[in-house]
Amino acid sequence: MEYSNYLYLAVLLFCVGAATVLLRRNAIIVFMGIELMLNAANLAFVTFSRMHGDITGQVVAFFVMTVAAAEVVVGLAIIVSIYRSRRTVSVDDVSLLKN
Amino acid sequence: MINAAWLLIAIPLASAALLLLAGRKADTWGHWLGVFASAASFILGAGLLLALLGRDAGDRVHDVHLFDWITAGDLVLHAGLRVDPLSVTFVLLVTFVGSLIHLYSVAYMSHDTDRRRFFAYLNLFVAAMLILVLADSYLLLFVGWEGVGLASYLLIGFWNHVPTYATAAKKAFIMNRVADVGMIVALGALFSVFGALDFASIETSAATGGASEGMMTLIGLMLLVAACGKSAQFPLQAWLGDAMAGPTPVSALIHAATMVTAGVYLIVRSGPIYDQAPMALLAVAIIGAITLLFGAIVGCAKDDIKKALAASTMSQIGYMMLAAGLGPIGYAFAIFHLITHGFFKAGMFLGAGSVMHGMNDDVDMRRFGGLSRYMKITWITFGFGWLAILGVPPFSGFWSKDKIIEAAFSAGHGEGWQPWVFGMVALFGAGLTAFYMSRLFFMTFHGKARWNSTGADGQPERHPHESPVLMVVPMVVLAAGSAFLGLILAAGGRFATWLEPSTGHAEHHDPVLPIPVIIAATLIVVAVGVVIAWRQYVLAQVPAIPPVGSPLTRAARRDLYQDDVNEAVFMRPGQYATRALVYADKKALDNSITGAAGLLGLLGLGLRRLQNGYVRTYAAFILIGLVALLVAAAVLWN
Numbered sequence: 178m179e180y181s182n183y184l185y186l187a188v189l190l191f192c193v194g195a196a197t198v199l200l201r202r203n204a205i206i207v208f209m210g211i212e213l214m215l216n217a218a219n220l221a222f223v224t225f226s227r228m229h230g231d232i233t234g235q236v237v238a239f240f241v242m243t244v245a246a247a248e249v250v251v252g253l254a255i256i257v258s259i260y261r262s263r264r265t266v267s268v269d270d271v272s273l274l275k276n
Numbered sequence: 277m278i279n280a281a282w283l284l285i286a287i288p289l290a291s292a293a294l295l296l297l298a299g300r301k302a303d304t305w306g307h308w309l310g311v312f313a314s315a316a317s318f319i320l321g322a323g324l325l326l327a328l329l330g331r332d333a334g335d336r337v338h339d340v341h342l343f344d345w346i347t348a349g350d351l352v353l354h355a356g357l358r359v360d361p362l363s364v365t366f367v368l369l370v371t372f373v374g375s376l377i378h379l380y381s382v383a384y385m386s387h388d389t390d391r392r393r394f395f396a397y398l399n400l401f402v403a404a405m406l407i408l409v410l411a412d413s414y415l416l417l418f419v420g421w422e423g424v425g426l427a428s429y430l431l432i433g434f435w436n437h438v439p440t441y442a443t444a445a446k447k448a449f450i451m452n453r454v455a456d457v458g459m460i461v462a463l464g465a466l467f468s469v470f471g472a473l474d475f476a477s478i479e480t481s482a483a484t485g486g487a488s489e490g491m492m493t494l495i496g497l498m499l500l501v502a503a504c505g506k507s508a509q510f511p512l513q514a515w516l517g518d519a520m521a522g523p524t525p526v527s528a529l530i531h532a533a534t535m536v537t538a539g540v541y542l543i544v545r546s547g548p549i550y551d552q553a554p555m556a557l558l559a560v561a562i563i564g565a566i567t568l569l570f571g572a573i574v575g576c577a578k579d580d581i582k583k584a585l586a587a588s589t590m591s592q593i594g595y596m597m598l599a600a601g602l603g604p605i606g607y608a609f610a611i612f613h614l615i616t617h618g619f620f621k622a623g624m625f626l627g628a629g630s631v632m633h634g635m636n637d638d639v640d641m642r643r644f645g646g647l648s649r650y651m652k653i654t655w656i657t658f659g660f661g662w663l664a665i666l667g668v669p670p671f672s673g674f675w676s677k678d679k680i681i682e683a684a685f686s687a688g689h690g691e692g693w694q695p696w697v698f699g700m701v702a703l704f705g706a707g708l709t710a711f712y713m714s715r716l717f718f719m720t721f722h723g724k725a726r727w728n729s730t731g732a733d734g735q736p737e738r739h740p741h742e743s744p745v746l747m748v749v750p751m752v753v754l755a756a757g758s759a760f761l762g763l764i765l766a767a768g769g770r771f772a773t774w775l776e777p778s779t780g781h782a783e784h785h786d787p788v789l790p791i792p793v794i795i796a797a798t799l800i801v802v803a804v805g806v807v808i809a810w811r812q813y814v815l816a817q818v819p820a821i822p823p824v825g826s827p828l829t830r831a832a833r834r835d836l837y838q839d840d841v842n843e844a845v846f847m848r849p850g851q852y853a854t855r856a857l858v859y860a861d862k863k864a865l866d867n868s869i870t871g872a873a874g875l876l877g878l879l880g881l882g883l884r885r886l887q888n889g890y891v892r893t894y895a896a897f898i899l900i901g902l903v904a905l906l907v908a909a910a911v912l913w914n
Contacts, residue, residue: 198895207892268891275889 190217295396310395318371362778383746401427455505462498496556507539524629561601568594572708577832623754657755672762685787710805
């Protein structure tokens with residue numbers, strides 16, 4: 178199997194994730210987009226690790242997963258507290274810090 | 277005893293600090309502390325005199341090392357005191373006259389709520405003046421020099437709630453700073469030439485020809501500029517008349533007896549330098565001669581009793597400068613006249629203060645007259661001072677001023693134009709002095725009373741009376757000094773011999789005229805001056821409103837246009853220059869800076885639009901930025 182296919186998939190996943198972040202208003206969905214981008218990066222890491230026969234890339238992928246898990250905790254907590262105070266999870270409604 | 281000389285300075289300085297820091301708590305006893313500090317300094321000074329008198333002439337110059345002041349690598353400047361006949365003479369003058377004036381001020385300032393502050397400043401002045409005269413180097417002398425300038429400023433502006441008085445204080449301060457530039461240049465030049473600033477090393481280096489004559493002339497002229505400012509000599513004389521804004525004891529102590537004579541002290545102290553710079557010495561004599569006439573002419577026209585006395589002070593210091601400018605033959609006479617002048621002029625200023633005290637602080641002599649009946653002691657003590665300044669034998673002024681006139685007639689080794697010009701100026705000045713001092717004396721104490729004791733005609737009511745005993749006693753003591761001090765010191769050339777270790781030995785030159793002729797001519801000129809004044813101000817009616825007078829009188833009333841000249845030459849061009857600079861600053865500099873700031877502000881306004889608060893926009897920016905970076909990196913990589 179060609180390694181490049183994995184890389185194409187990673188690029189595709191990243192673009193889907195980025196598009197989700199840029200285009201969707203629901204904070205939860207935006208969050209999922211971020212997760213998608215992180216996992217695209219993970220996929221690229223693992224692929225390159227296999228290509229070069231170097232285990233470092235896989236180690237970094239584990240780090241990314243750990244950080245992503247922590248980030249989910251913090252991020253979801255923020256979303257919940259925004260929802261509690263403002264009754265909305267739309268990122269466009271939370272625009273007080275401007276100009 | 278000599279090693280304890282620092283106490284002389286420390287006592288009044290500590291007293292000044294205490295009086296300033298203690299605040300209102302010291303109001304009840306502060307003035308007595310001031311008197312005590314000054315008197316203690318006088319007693320120590322007398323001790324120094326006795327210590328020096330007990331030694332041989334060759335052993336009368338002592339340099340007392342106090343501490344290393346500035347230490348930087350190889351450069352070490354010491355702070356030390358020089359105790360020698362010259363400095364001890366000054367110490368005694370300053371502390372003795374100073375103590376008497378302190379005593380006088382206790383009564384004179386008794387109604388002033390700020391009397392304690394006044395005494396603090398007086399003590400500060402005494403301390404600074406003692407630093408000035410006791411310093412063993414030009415550097416420490418400069419400290420005292422500035423100290424007396426500060427004290428003078430504080431005391432002229434003592435009643436600084438009156439705007440004109442505050443302006444007078446500023447004027448004195450600023451004109452003295454102009455002169456200080458000369459002092460600083462002289463200090464720098466001395467240091468660059470000799471590598472030291474203490475009198476002892478400069479004396480030895482200068483005597484062995486350690487510097488070129490041109491350099492010495494420069495130093496001499498710069499020291500002269502400094503002396504001109506402090507001693508109110510032409511062309512830096514304009515501040516002295518306005519300085520009379522201060523309380524009268526201040527005028528007596530600072531602007532007559534002591535501080536204004538510091539310039540003469542500086543010249544005499546710098547004798548070793550002037551020995552190598554005959555041109556600079558000639559300049560000193562010329563400045564002295566000009567000021568002598570200048571002050572005398574101004575004094576003839578002033579109606580304000582204190583300003584007339586101030587003009588007289590200027591003129592008398594002109595005499596001292598003239599004497600100092602004659603070189604070693606004149607140094608001792610300059611100091612001698614300085615001492616006797618310190619007594620009789622301080623006495624007359626205190627007399628003027630006493631008159632003002634009795635006349636509700638009026639100073640216009642045209643509203644005095646006939647006061648001799650009401651203020652007998654003031655009249656007699658003032659009369660002693662008057663006779664002394666006239667140079668009537670055997671009063672003090674005769675012994676000192678006549679010597680100066682004699683010395684002037686033997687200027688320039690008694691050859692060429694100098695003895696005639698300086699001699700005639702000094703002689704003519706004696707006549708003018710006789711006229712204006714008699715005018716002052718007669719207008720105040722004789723003739724018809726021109727004041728009003730009933731309050732009729734809308735004139736203020738006046739009840740002249742003798743001053744309290746605390747004011748009278750100093751006047752009596754100073755009058756005694758005016759009468760006898762000259763005789764005591766002049767007898768057998770005692771004073772000149774005493775000063776010789778400091779001023780150097782002078783070779784005697786015969787005047788161009790025989791001495792009896794000079795004395796006779798002086799007395800005749802003085803008599804003529806007195807008679808003219810008698811005719812004009814006793815026999816004739818003195819108009820209460822000054823007559824228009826001749827152009828010279830009008831000029832003299834305006835101090836020979838000294839302020840107008842200063843304003844036209846320095847002040848107005850200076851103002852124009854500052855205004856132009858302010859305009860340029862506002863228009864060019866400020867505008868360019870505010871313009872740049874405005875531009876950045878506009879830019880900021882534009883940039884602010886980008887911060888729209890939508891998280892997704894920010895994310896898009898990040899993405900675009902990242903992609904741009906990657907593209908740039910890829911392009912650069914290849």
